[in-house]
Amino acid sequence: MGSVIYDFLTESPLFDGSLISDKFKSVDEHSLLKALEDYRDFVLKSLATIEEEAKEDESGTKIFSGSQRTSLDLLKQAAFYVHRFVIPDPR
Numbered sequence: 001m002g003s004v005i006y007d008f009l010t011e012s013p014l015f016d017g018s019l020i021s022d023k024f025k026s027v028d029e030h031s032l033l034k035a036l037e038d039y040r041d042f043v044l045k046s047l048a049t050i051e052e053e054a055k056e057d058e059s060g061t062k063i064f065s066g067s068q069r070t071s072l073d074l075l076k077q078a079a080f081y082v083h084r085f086v087i088p089d090p091r
Contacts, residue, residue, distance in 0.1 A: 003053055004049050005046075008039070013027065013032075014036070
């Protein structure tokens with residue numbers, strides 16, 4: 001079974017390899033903000049499924065962050081070791 005987030009992102013410009021390589025320079029700000037808002041809305045709508053997937057997945061280490069802010073540096077460092085890092089909505 002795939003991840004609902006992965007399934008969403010494969011259809012999103014946020015997961016487009018050429019746009020990522022280009023650091024989204026070719027995407028206007030409005031379109032990029034819309035893609036991010038769509039992703040946020042999807043995650044909030046699918047939160048129960050996403051949480052269940054994270055709990056059921058036995059393939060790797062998971063961290064559920066209890067802090068309000070998780071630094072980008074910590075997420076980068078953990079990327080090699082942690083299969084899932086679940087953080088709260090920053091809004």
